[in-house]
Structure formats: structure tokens, C-alpha cells
Amino acid sequence: MMLEATRPGMTEQSGLLRPKGAASRADLPRKKDRLVAKAVDGTDWAALLLQVRDHQDRAAFAALFRHFAPRVKAFLMKSGAPASVAEECAQDVMATLWQKAHLFDPARASVSTWVYTIARNKRIDALRKDRRAEPEDIDWGPEPEPDQAEAMEAQQDTDRLGRALASLPQKQRALIERAYFGDLSHSEIAAETGLPLGTIKSRIRLALDKLRHHMT
């Protein structure tokens, strides 16, 4: 199935792409409100990425590119990359998204989270030239059709986190941003984020328990 529209959220074919009438951004003067609007944009990025994964859908890729590439570029520049390096690196990240789409599992992570992990690893490659050890992959077994409810939950986790981030006191949010953008050394990173992380942990924990149970 190919997406005909290049804009995300414009097709109803899969029933997954639900455009939500997001509040017009023009009348949101305050940064915090803008952040909230961004966090609840409502486009189903996972559905688009699954189109890339299962059908090499270039239109879906283009929609993902428009949304994520400028964010990845900004993230890399905030991490200290010069514009040209950040641009090249953002291109790398998006090409990796295309190439490794089969590794994306909508039940485990939202697309934003997945793109973030790719971008972070590219940043380590490009700016620090370190190797980065990754945890052993888990054999999730023959991939069943992703559980729609689980996929929704992963996206909702990220949305909820986005809203929580936006409503943090400015000072606290800045600290978290600095930690992730590379302004803080690891010993300066504070563990207390004030963010609701417990739900994500218990959701993933539950999935892992289920998996281990099946394996034994």
C-alpha cells in the first residue's frame, strides 16, 4: 500500500493516521503553549514508519523527513556540531531510519524516541569518535503484527512526557535539555527530572516479563 499524499495525516486508509485538529500555532504566543501544541500534534508517525518498513514507501519517508530532519539538525547543533556537520549528520540519521526501519517496533518506543537514539549514536560517532556499547538485543521472537494498543501507548508515553516537559519550571527543563544536548558532564547530571517516567518503565518491564515467561 502506497501513501498517495505526501503530507502526514492526510490518509485514512490504514485507520491509523488520525489527523487531530491541533490548535493553530499562530495564536499561541507563549513558548510553553507552543511546546504543548508541538507535543500533541497528533500525527501517527509510527504508521508512517511502518509504511517505510513494510512497503518502502517514499512518500511516508518524505513526511517523516520533513518532521524529524530539522529537529535532528537542531539537536546536533545544540550539541556543538557546526551547521554543515549537523546537516550531513541529519541526512545520515534519516538514511539510517530508512535502512533500519525493520528494527523499529512501535510497541517498544515511539518514533521520536527511536529517531532520538539514532541521532544520539550518530552524534557520538561524529563528534566524539568513540565506540558505544549497546545492550544485547532481545530476541522478541517472530514478530507478530504489532499490538495496536501497545503502539498507541508508546506514542502516548512520549506525548505525555512532552507535555510534562513543557510544564516544568523553565530552570528544570533547561537542566534536562543541557544534560541531553551535552552541556553537562555525566557527574553533573541530576537523576531527579520531575518527569513521569514510572509508567514507561512498568510498561516495558511488563513486556519483558511476558517475554521471559514465554521463553522458559
Added chain:
Amino acid sequence: MTIRHHLSDQLLMGYAAGQLPEAFNLVVATHVSLCDDCRAQLASYDAVGGALLEVADEIALGEDALIDALARIEGLPQATRAEPLKPAGILPAPLADYVGGDLSAVRWQRIGGGVKQAILPTSRDATVRLLYIPAGTAVPDHGHKGMELTLVLQGAFADDNARFGRGDLEIADEEMEHTPVALAGEDCICLAATDAPLRFRGMLPRLAQPLFRI
């Protein structure tokens, strides 16, 4: 296997943020390979990164960026699902990757008292090594500054009142005075990382060890 001593939130967040020295990354990835609890907690810190990316400012790419990207993926093969890394034996996959195999591939170097070490190559902002401590032997005295992470891979050691078995991680700072002793039974193998280079006191005769509070 029940893991009782876990990664701190600070280390998990540092790993998710990509801010740890390479040596610490290896310890975190190895522990997470053994510990579902920390794997789940790490997923939540990765999600913070995702949420930050989502609300981040955007910086436009060059005019032809999308055209370039579409041209680039043209003919770029999509990899098929990779075989999950299988643990080879004692060493979880990320560690086996550094060693170049399982335990038999480790190039041990004797440092006295039956204790052996193997320093793994990483960037120099921190060091990581495998330690082999015969059962019942004290961990050799090694002054360190900053943070020290010790992850047990085989056997167990005890430190004051706590016992550390396979998968357990001890996090020590420079103020912590500790005298870990490998427990009787299996020889103890640990992965240990420090911020600053470790300074082993070298070929200590066994008799001198009590003197140095080992």
C-alpha cells in the same frame, strides 16, 4: 538470577543522553544486557530524549535536502532483521564484542596474588578492565579518584554487609572505603571502570596485603 544492585538513575540518564565515557558505556550496556529492570528504566530515559526532540526547535535543512535524501535512499538496501546478538557464554554480547570472544579470548595479565587483569581499549577519559580474582582472595588495593563501577560476571564478592553476584553492580565514589573480597566457591570475574586511571600497587606479596588494607 536475581540482581539486587542496579545502575543509578544518574548513570542510566547519562547513558541515554550519550554523555558517559566509553568505558562507562560498556559497563552500562553489559549490566542492561543482564538486567530487565534497568533495561526498562533505560527505555524511559530514551523516551525523555524522544520527547525533547519532539518539542525541540527546528533548524531548516538546505533547500535540496529532501531531494538529496530521496536520491540517497534510492537503491539503498533496507537491511533485513538482524539475528539478535546471542550471549556467547559468560560475557554478554557488548562485552564479548570488546574482548573479541568469550572468556577464552581474554588476554590476562598477572598482577600478583593470583589476580589477573585485562585492560580493554577505550577512549582515555575513563578506563575499563576485566578482573579475575581467585575465590577467597581480596580484591587488590587500587586507589581511584572519581567514580568506580564494578560489575560481577562470575562468582561473587562481598563488601561490608553487601554481597554482589553475577549482574550486580557496585558504584563507589572516591570517599567510599571498601575492601571487597571474592567469596569462596567460583573464582570471581568482574568488569571494573573508573573515571580516572586505576593505580594498582602491583606485585604485592600476599603477606603484605593486610598492611595495605586489601
